[in-house]
Amino acid sequence: MIYNVHFAYDEGKPVLEAINLTVPHGSAIAIVGPTGAGKTTLINLLNRFYDVNQGSITINRTDIRDMELTSLRSSLGVVLQEPFFFATTIRENLLYGNQNATEEEMIEAARLANASHFISRLPKGYDTVLTERGLNISQGERQLLGITRAILRNPSILILDEATSNIDSLIEAQIQKAMIILMKGRTSLTIAHRLSTIKNADRIIVIHNHRIIEEGTYPELIEKNGFYAHLYAMQQTRENITEDMFK
Numbered sequence: 135m136i137y138n139v140h141f142a143y144d145e146g147k148p149v150l151e152a153i154n155l156t157v158p159h160g161s162a163i164a165i166v167g168p169t170g171a172g173k174t175t176l177i178n179l180l181n182r183f184y185d186v187n188q189g190s191i192t193i194n195r196t197d198i199r200d201m202e203l204t205s206l207r208s209s210l211g212v213v214l215q216e217p218f219f220f221a222t223t224i225r226e227n228l229l230y231g232n233q234n235a236t237e238e239e240m241i242e243a244a245r246l247a248n249a250s251h252f253i254s255r256l257p258k259g260y261d262t263v264l265t266e267r268g269l270n271i272s273q274g275e276r277q278l279l280g281i282t283r284a285i286l287r288n289p290s291i292l293i294l295d296e297a298t299s300n301i302d303s304l305i306e307a308q309i310q311k312a313m314i315i316l317m318k319g320r321t322s323l324t325i326a327h328r329l330s331t332i333k334n335a336d337r338i339i340v341i342h343n344h345r346i347i348e349e350g351t352y353p354e355l356i357e358k359n360g361f362y363a364h365l366y367a368m369q370q371t372r373e374n375i376t377e378d379m380f381k
């Protein structure tokens with residue numbers, strides 16, 4: 135639960151103000167808003183990369199500042215737009231999510247995440263050594279590995295920062311499917327660009343000018359014909375209709 139959270143990276147330049155959000159167990163929440171609205175910042179606060187200036191964030195009634203950092207982060211499965219990789223093999227990068235996982239569990243997770251196709255096409259498969267930040271594979275492939283790692287971790291709360299750019303539509307469709315599998319039966323918070331994520335969300339939170347300005351289900355927000363409905367209409371014109379492929 136996020137209660138009256140205020141945050142600024144630099145004093146006097148608020149990024150988030152009076153953010154209130156209750157996330158029921160097992161629900162899928164989508165967060166939308168223009169670039170720079172503070173969506174990723176909210177995720178940074180949940181992970182305690184930064185602490186709130188005012189207000190609090192609790193998980194099962196415990197303030198995250200009172201939790202061990204390792205136990206907080208192990209309960210969160212985070213798939214970032216740009217997942218973090220070590221300059222080592224794909225296998226080691228995947229097992230970083232869960233050191234106790236077996237080879238079979240890793241392969242099964244990669245299969246569920248639709249990552250096994252591209253891994254098996256690599257000459258060295260799981261033994262392929264990634265360069266720093268995984269720059270020798272595509273952004274879409276890095277996201278599939280990020281999702282595989284999250285499946286292996288089996289976290290109680292999933293946090294996804296969806297990538298939109300530089301991803302070919304085949305990989306995008308695979309990512310979409312993998313995310314649906316990953317989100318099933320879990321509490322999730324997704325920074326959502328894809329229409330399918332937004333449509334399936336239990337609640338959509340719209341952040342603009344540091345605040346939550348609208349919230350509701352997709353039909354409710356379209357019906358309201360407010361900020362989200364306009365943002366969405368603009369995006370559709372710009373991004374064309376690729377998202378319709380995933381309906």
Ligand SMILES: Nc1ncnc2c1ncn2[C@@H]1O[C@H](COP(=O)(O)OP(=O)(O)O)[C@@H](O)[C@H]1O
Binds near residue numbers: 143167169172173174
């Ligand atoms: N590490 C940082 N230091 C200072 N300002 C930052 C930092 N990260 C983000 N910001 C600023 O905070 C605001 C919100 O950024 P961000 O949360 O990344 O937005 P979004 O994810 O919604 O696009 C932006 O104005 C951005 O420039």
Ligand SMILES: [Mg+2]
Binds near residue numbers: 173174175
């Ligand atoms: Mg962001």
